[in-house]
Amino acid sequence: xxxxxxxxxxxxxxxxxxxxxxxxxxxxxxxxxxxxxxxxxxxxxxxxxxxxxxxxxxxxxxxxxxxxxxxxxxxxxxxxxxxxxxxxxxxxxxxxxxxxxxxxxxxxxxxxxxxxxxxxxxxxxxxxxxxxxxxxxxxxxxxxxxxxxxxxxxxxxxxxxxxxxxxxxxxxxxxxxxxxxxxxxxxxxxxxxxxxxxxxxxxxxxxxxxxxxxxxxxxxxxxxxxxxxxxxxxxxxxxxxxxxxxxxxxxxxxxxxxxxxxxxxxxxxxxxxxxxxxxxxxxxxxxxxxxxxxxxxxxxxxxxxxxxxxxxxxxxxxxxxxxxxxxxxxxxxxxxxxxxxxxxxxxxxxxxxxxxxxxxxxxxxxxxxxxxxxxxxxxxxxxxxxxxxxxxxxxxxxxxxxxxxxxxxxxxxxxxxxxxxxx
Ligand code: DLL
Numbered sequence: 257x258x259x260x261x262x263x264x265x266x267x268x269x270x271x272x273x274x275x276x277x278x279x280x281x282x283x284x285x286x287x288x289x290x291x292x293x294x295x296x297x298x299x300x301x302x303x304x305x306x307x308x309x310x311x312x313x314x315x316x317x318x319x320x321x322x323x324x325x326x327x328x329x330x331x332x333x334x335x336x337x338x339x340x341x342x343x344x345x346x347x348x349x350x351x352x353x354x355x356x357x358x359x360x361x362x363x364x365x366x367x368x369x370x371x372x373x374x375x376x377x378x379x380x381x382x383x384x385x386x387x388x389x390x391x392x393x394x395x396x397x398x399x400x401x402x403x404x405x406x407x408x409x410x411x412x413x414x415x416x417x418x419x420x421x422x423x424x425x426x427x428x429x430x431x432x433x434x435x436x437x438x439x440x441x442x443x444x445x446x447x448x449x450x451x452x453x454x455x456x457x458x459x460x461x462x463x464x465x466x467x468x469x470x471x472x473x474x475x476x477x478x479x480x481x482x483x484x485x486x487x488x489x490x491x492x493x494x495x496x497x498x499x500x501x502x503x504x505x506x507x508x509x510x511x512x513x514x515x516x517x518x519x520x521x522x523x524x525x526x527x528x529x530x531x532x533x534x535x536x537x538x539x540x541x542x543x544x545x546x547x548x549x550x551x552x553x554x555x556x557x558x559x560x561x562x563x564x565x566x567x568x569x570x571x572x573x574x575x576x577x578x579x580x581x582x583x584x585x586x587x588x589x590x591x592x593x594x595x596x597x598x599x600x601x602x603x604x605x606x607x608x609x610x611x612x613x614x615x616x617x618x619x620x621x622x623x624x625x626x627x628x629x630x631x632x633x634x635x636x637x638x639x640x641x642x643x644x645x646x647x648x649x650x651x652x653x654x655x656x657x658x659x660x661x662x663x664x665x666x667x668x669x670x671x672x673x674x675x676x677x678x679x
Contacts, residue, residue: 259554259562262505267301269534270509274298274307276325277540283314283323284542304509304532305520309543315345315486324348326538336384337485347386347485348538354393356535357488360504361394364493367502367559368454368479370424372399375451377417379427379435380459381668382406386489387459391426400424407431407667410438417450424454426481429462429470430670433601436474437665447475456481458490460669461569461587465594469601480568486541487533492566497558500565508533510564511543512552515573523553528573529566547573549585577607577675579614582651586673589618592648598626598637602663607675614677616653618645624660 257265274295277284288294291308298306314323321328326348333349349357370376376395380387388406395402403420405413407427413435416422425432432455439446446452455470458481470478482501483491487508492501503510509532512521521527529548533541552566571585578584586605593599600621608615620641628634634657641655664671 257505257562259556262562263301265506266509266534269506270301270304270532271295271298273532273534273540273542277542281323281325281540283318284540301509304511304543307532307543309518309530309545310541311545312345312486312547313342315539316343319343320346321348324538325540326350331538335386335389335485335489338385345486347488349488350537352535353488353537353539356507357390357491358393358397360488360491360507361390361493362397363504364481364491364502365391365394365400365456366398367495367561368456368477368493369496370395370398370400370454374400374423374454375403375420376400376456377403377405377413377422377425379405379407379413379425379431380490385668386483386485387426390483390489391456395426410435410667411442414439414442414444417446417452418444421451423451424456425452426456428459428666428669429455429457429466429478430460430666431668432457432470432474434665434667436470437601437661447473452476455479456493458482461571461575461585461590463587463591463594464568465591466601469594482566482569484546486539486544486546487531488536495557495559495561499557500553500567502557502561502563503531503552503566505563507535510552510566512550512566515549521551524551526551526570529569549573575673577605577616577673579607579616579649579651579653582649584616584649584651588648589645590672592644593618593620593641596637596641596644598623599641600660602665603672604663605673607673607677609677616651617656618653619656619658619663621660621663622657627660 278295287308293306330350331348332351335347337345378391382388455476455478467478479494481490481493483489492503494501511530512527515528531544548569550567550569571587600623602621604619606617638655645653
C-alpha cells in the first residue's frame with residue numbers, strides 16, 4: 257500500500273479506537289479527560305501526540321483484568337507475563353485479537369522465506385509465555401509444518417531436528433547457542449548434518465555481531481523477531497533484507513521518542529519505542545512506553561513492503577547500567593565481545609560497588625581453540641578484550657577469562673547481568 261494510503265488508514269483506525277475507548281472504557285475515558293483531550297481533538301494522525309502514555313504499571317495496578325475492554329465471555333485466550341520485574345501482567349484476547357496476532361506472524365514468517373514444505377521447530381516456551389503458541393499458529397496459517405518442541409530436552413530437540421528435517425527454528429538466540437553446543441557434543445554439526453537454514457530469533461536483545469556469528473557457525477540466516485506480551489506476543493519480524501523488523505502499519509503505529517522530553521525523534525535517531533495497537537479489542541494499548549531503545553527508518557524496503565522498519569533493539573531503559581556515570585547497555589558489551597575471534601559465545605556481567613566506586617567485571621569464555629598452556633597468551637587475550645571494551649563503552653572494566661563451558665546456559669531469555677548494587 258502506498259505510504260499516503262497507509263497514513264489515511266491509520267488515522268481512520270486511530271479515530272475509531274479513540275472514540276470506542278472514550279465511550280466504553282472508564283480507564284481510558286478518565287485518562288483522556290485528565291490529559292484534557294477529547295476524541296474530537298484527534299484531527300490528524302500527528303494528533304496522536306496529544307494522547308496520554310501507557311506504561312506496564314498500568315496493567316500491574318489493574319491486575320488481573322480491570323482495564324480489559326471485553327468481558328470474559330468474549331475472551332478466547334489468556335497469556336500471563338513472567339513478572340520477573342514485579343507483579344505479572346495478564347493479557348486477554350478476543351477471537352479477532354488472535355486472528356490479527358496470527359496474521360502478523362504469518363506475514364512475518366513468509367517475509368523471511370518460510371512457507372509450505374518448511375518444517376518450523378518452535379523451541380520457544382509453550383504456555384503462559386506468548387512465544388510458543390504465537391509462532392505455532394502463525395506458521396500453521398502459511399502451511400508450514402510445525403514441530404512444537406517447546407524449550408528444554410535439548411538432545412531430543414537435536415534428534416528430532418535431524419529425523420524430521422527441520423528447516424527453521426524459532427527460539428531465543430541464547431537457546432540456539434546452547435543447541436549448537438549440545439549438538440557438537442553429540443558429534444553433530446548443525447551446519448553440515450541438518451537441513452536447518454533459518455532462525456527466527458528474538459525475545460531478548462542480541463547484537464549484530466552475535467547474528468554474524470550464529471549465521472557463520474550454524475550455516476543459517478538469522479532473522480530478528482520482536483514483540484511483547486502486551487502487544488499480543490511476538491508480532492514483527494525481519495524480511496529477507498535483514499535491515500530491521502517491519503511494524504505492520506495496519507495493526508500498529510510506532511513512534512520513537514526522546515526518553516527525556518517525550519518529543520518524537522526523526523528516522524535514524526535512537527530513542528524509546530512507543531507503540532499504539534490500532535485494532536486490539538480486549539486489551540487496547542495506546543502509546544505504550546515499552547521501555548525498549550531503538551531507531552526506525554522510513555525507506556521503502558528492498559522487499560517492496562511499505563510498513564516502517566525498526567532497527568535492532570539496543571536494550572531496555574531499565575537494563576541500562578550506570579557505571580561511574582557512564583551509561584552502558586549489556587548489548588554493547590556483547591557487540592564488542594563477539595567481534596573478538598578468541599572469545600566464545602558466553603559472558604556474564606557482574607556489577608558491584610567498591611567503596612564509592614562502581615566496579616564492573618565481565619567474565620568471558622574463551623574458545624577451546626584459543627586456550628593454550630601459555631599464560632602469556634591468555635594475558636594478551638585479556639588485555640585485548642579489556643581494551644576493546646574500554647573503547648566501546650568509554651569506561652574501564654575488569655575482565656576475567658574463564659574455561660569454555662563454565663558459564664550458565666539459558667533455555668529461554670538469558671540473564672547475563674548480576675548487579676549486586678541492587679541487592
Ligand atoms: O518476549 C515476546 C516474544 C516472544 C518476542 C518470542 C519474540 C519472540 P515478553 O516476555 O513480554 O514478550 O518480553 C518483551 O522482550 O519489551 C524486549 O525488551 C524484549 N524483546 C523481545 N523481542 C526482542 C528482540 C516476548 N527481538 C520484551 N530484541 C521486550 C530485543 C526483545 N529485545
